[in-house]
Amino acid sequence: MSQVTVSQLAEVLGVTVDKLISQLNEAGISASSGDEPVSNDDKKKLLMHLQTSHGKSESDASAPRKVTLKRRSHEELSVSGGGPRGGKRIVNVEIRKKRTYVKRDALDSQNQEDPEREQARKALEEARAERAAKADAEKQAAEEKARHEAEEQARKDAEEQAKREAEEQERREAEEKAREEAAKREAEEAARRADEERARKFAAEERARKKEKVKEPAKPATRYGRKELHVAKGAAGRRRKPTRRVSGGSAGSTEHGFSRPTAPVVREVAVPETITVGDLAKEMAVKSAEVIKVLMGMGMMVTINQPLDQDTAILVVEEMGHSAKPAEEKDIEQELLAVEEEASSDAEAVTRPPVVTVMGHVDHGKTSLLDYIRKSRVTAGEAGGITQHIGAYHVDTDKGGITFLDTPGHAAFTAMRARGAQATDIVILVVAADDGVMPQTKEAIQHARAAGVPLIVAVNKMDRQEADIERVKSELAAEEVVPEDWGGEEQFIPVSAHTGQGIDDLLEAITLQAELLELTAVADRNARGIVIESSLDKGRGPLATVLVQEGTLKRGDMMLAGEQIGRVRAMFDENGDKVDEVGPSYPAQVLGLSGVPMAGDEMLVAANERKAREAASQRQDRQREGRLAQQQAANLQNLFDNMGKDDQLQVNLLLRADVQGSAEALRDSLEKLSNDEVKVNIVASGVGAITESDASLAQASDAIIIGFNVRADAAARKVISEADLDLHYYSVIYDAIDEVKAAISGLLGTETREQIIGLAEVKDVFRSSKLGAIAGSLVVEGVVRRDNPIRVLRDNVVIYEGELESLRRFKDDVKEVQSGTECGIGVKQYNDVKPGDQIECFERIEVQRSL
Structure with a gap:
């Protein structure tokens, strides 16, 4: 039973710790500090006390049940x-x-x-x-x-x-007038200085004519006729009095005073997302060798042209005594969004259908529940009866339109469930009444909490005899999902996907929750949304299932999805029918992108095709620079990690799947099978059929080809047959993971294990002229066999390990003696057996190693 502290309970209830301690003491629960634990029984006792203190008695249990919902909104x-x-x-x-x-x-x-x-x-x-x-x-x-x-x-x-x-206008006019007057005064001063200069030149020429002998010009102070520049040293140079200055410069001075700065210069460096070591040194006005030295002190072996990520560069700048700040790069994508927001600022928002994500553990009936609502058979089309992809469906019910997202429940699809929670308004947590809370159930709760969306619990399989809804409530309450009838906020709806029990109540709960959320969106603008799933069709090219969140997606729009762009050539609904436009909260399958986007990428429509291409190029550059920085930063770490692992086996795999989400889930699951002795290396992964280039890559890298819901084309099959490559097809993720795990276990080989099969206790020792010391023993456990090795134990410490020389029962030689039977044992080449010793008989077996 889970416990919380008084402080944690006070934070959940929204009261102070002192007030909660006072209420607990009034209820007869001893509590003096916020660190003391509070059990579920104490919570129930406190709730009963508070209900009694507010005038509610136990007889009120027959009163009509009511539910109070509170919501806040801002306008x-x-x-x-x-x-x-x-x-x-x-x-x-x-x-x-x-x-x-x-x-x-x-x-x-x-x-x-x-x-x-x-x-x-x-x-x-x-x-x-x-x-x-x-x-x-x-x-x-x-x-x-x-x-x-x-x-x-x-x-x-x-x-x-x-x-x-x-006032600001008057001040600017006054400043402008002052600047004009100052310019006029400067022009007058320049004219006066020009007149004085002409007068001085005329006087000098007159004095030169009066001289009888022209003197030789003075020798210049330096080789090129310039005066020397003297650097003042110490305090004497700084105490030199300045000469009289005239307009335009100084006169009468033969030396210039110069002193070094008394404090180091601190520069403010703008650090972009990636920057090379040489460029970073230029920004700080230092040598590149100094930056490399600092990085070596931080444990990074770098070169002058190696890129650094933003966080590392900021640490280096601060380490060298300068101030760093992230650079504000020109983001074309943000410009596009800003233009769309400005264009739709005056548009009227309309009510949109809710987006509901169905989450839960595998085989708890998520897709079967949707089947009953959609009156179709989606589960029968899924391999192995489990969902392999995120399915998006729009359903028109008597309560209004609802968009459902069906997420897989297998552990390998964690990232897909996280994307489903981020794109949703309401989460339906499906829990089997005969199974209870499972690992993926807890994970779904965490995703819903992180996304900040309301939760509705659908307790499925209520038609079974083993159904126990109270057990489900208790287990979910331990995960802080408290039912309304227990004083919580989550609605618990008992349903059955086979009989249809509670389906209307579930739809009514969804509609009620949607009304409280007051979901709206602007339809009269360019579309913006998220990529739910993507795949590569052999005949039609890249396909992307998108969920429109704002605006209207129309056929012919220029769409940007992740790093891919393209004009929408066709759109299809969940039934495969063509549609011309899709509004907010509606899913659609889009055809016309330049490539397969990643599941979870943001999708937006740009009115300007040039801006869309620039945004896609910027995304590609950002991803490429990030990958390069990550790879080069990990080189040194990989060097240290691989030291002493030259004998580590490596299994190369090449993955191809039907959709991006399945490829991502399968890749992550297979990479987790690596250990210290065997490493799983994914050579390449992608979506679409296995092509000739994939087969050639597998041949060059000696990789096993795995096709998940895809097949190899004719050219690829020819290469695979000629090169005798290993090709495996799978349609259920369980089978792919289990078979690769078995193959890796086969590479580990076997290991020898010892198994104790019997134990005999020495009662007395007899001496024989032929056989030496014979131990009269009683087999107390298992069986003692003559052909198996033995150990002699004294005070549970091994003192000898060897073989049996003889094993007798009375006067007969026997092969084995069972438990509870007396026998005579002769230990080969050991005569120091004493009464009280134990003789342990064991056998060595070889077993296959596994992960």
């Missing part, structure tokens, strides 16, 4: 401002909604049994209605007052802004 109110320039002001408004749902049939029966209670209830409802009307009136008055204050504040702000702008 922006645009208020027109006053002032000469007008304008608008945005006011944030928080709307709180609280809805209580009561089981009416229980309430009606209770009112018929107790007329006085019915009268009291009516009076209470009237009083509540009056209070609600009064509260509404007060709320409207408060909102009107807030709106009036906001308008008044907006008007004042507009007036102040206008005043500040007028």
Whole structure:
């Protein structure tokens, strides 16, 4: 049974630790600090105490059950401002909604049994209605007052802004006028200096004419006629008084004073996502050798042209005493999004269907539940009866339209479940009533919590005799998924995918949750969404299943999906029918991309084809630089990791799958099979059929080819046959992982193990002239065989290991002696057996090693 501390329970309940300790003590639970544990029994006892203190007794259990849902939402109110320039002001408004749902049939029966209670209830409802009307009136008055204050504040702000702008305009005009006057004064000063210079030259020429003898020009101070530059040393140079300066420079000075900086220069370096060592040294105005020295001190062997990632470069800059900041690169993708947001800012948002992801453990009935809703047989088409891909379906029900995402439950599809939780509005957690909470169930809860989406628990297989919903509630409560009837927030719906039990209740719960979320999207804009799954079709080319989150995706749009671009040539729904456009919360299969995008990539439509190509190129460069930096940074680590592992076996595999998600899951699962003795190396992986180039690569790298739901074409089969390559086809991920694991186990070989088969206790020792010391023994465990090796134990310590020379039962030589039987044992080449010793008989067997 899981326990939490008082502090953790107080944080969940939203009360202080001191208040919770006081309530626990009042309930008879001893607690003095926040670190003390609180069990589930203590929680129930505290809940009973709080219910009793609020006037609720045990007899209230027959009262009608009710559910109260609280939701908060934020809206922006645009208020027109006053002032000469007008304008608008945005006011944030928080709307709180609280809805209580009561089981009416229980309430009606209770009112018929107790007329006085019915009268009291009516009076209470009237009083509540009056209070609600009064509260509404007060709320409207408060909102009107807030709106009036906001308008008044907006008007004042507009007036102040206008005043500040007028003052700023006056200041700029004054500065411009001052600059014009200063320029005029400088022009006048320049003209005056020119006149003085001409006057000095004229006077010098006059004095030269009056001289009878022209003197030789003075020898220049340096070879090229320039004066020497003297560097001042010490305090004497700094104390030299400056000469009189005239406009335009200094005169009368033969030396210049210069002193070194008294403090090191700290530079602010803008670090991009990747930068080479040489470029980083230039940014800091230091030599590249100094940067390499710092990196070597950090354990990295680098060269001057090696790229560094942003985090490493920032550490180097700070280590060398400079200030570093991430560079703000021009992101074309963000520009495209900004343009779309600006274009759709005035568009009206419309209500969209909810996107519901069905998650849970494998074989708990997720796809079967969707089958009943969709009235189809999807599970029968899946290999092995389990889902291998993320399926996207739109269903029109009596409660409205709903988009379902069906995620696999196998452990290998962790990344696919994470993507499903990130693209959803509501998560349905399917738990088998006869199986309970399993590892993938806990993982699905973690994904839903991380994505911050509400959770609805569908307890499936209620038609079975082993179904136990209370066990499921208890196990999920330990994972902090508490049912509503236990005081929690999650709805628990008992359902059956075979009989249809509870399906209507589940759809009603989804619709109710969607109404509370108030899901909206702008349809009148270019589409933006996420890639759910992708594959490569031999006849049609790359296919991508996308979920539109904003806008409308139309045939002919220029689409950017991950690193791939292309014009939408055709779109298909989940039934394979062609569609011309797809709105928000609708899935579609898109044809026309230049390549197969990665599952989970963001998809957007660009109005400008040139911008879309630039964004795709930028994404490709970013991915390539990141991979290069990661590979080069790991070279040194790989060098140290591989030291002493020259004898490590290596299994090369080449993977091909039908969709990107399956290839990713299979690759991760197979790489985890590596250990210290055998390494699984994935030479290449991708989607689509096995081609001739794949077969050639497998031949060159001596790799095993694995095809998951794909086949080799004619050219590839010819190469595989001629080169005698190892090719395996799989349609269920279990089989692929198990067979590769078995093949790796075969490479490990066998190991020898010892197994004890019998134990005899020495009762007495007899001496024989022919055989030496004979131990009269009693077999206390197992069997003692003459042909098996033995060990002699004294005080449970091995003192001798060897063979039996003789084994007798009375006077007869025997091959084995069973437990509970006395015998005579002669130990070969050992005569120091004493009473009380134990003779252990064992055998050596070879077993196949496994992972």
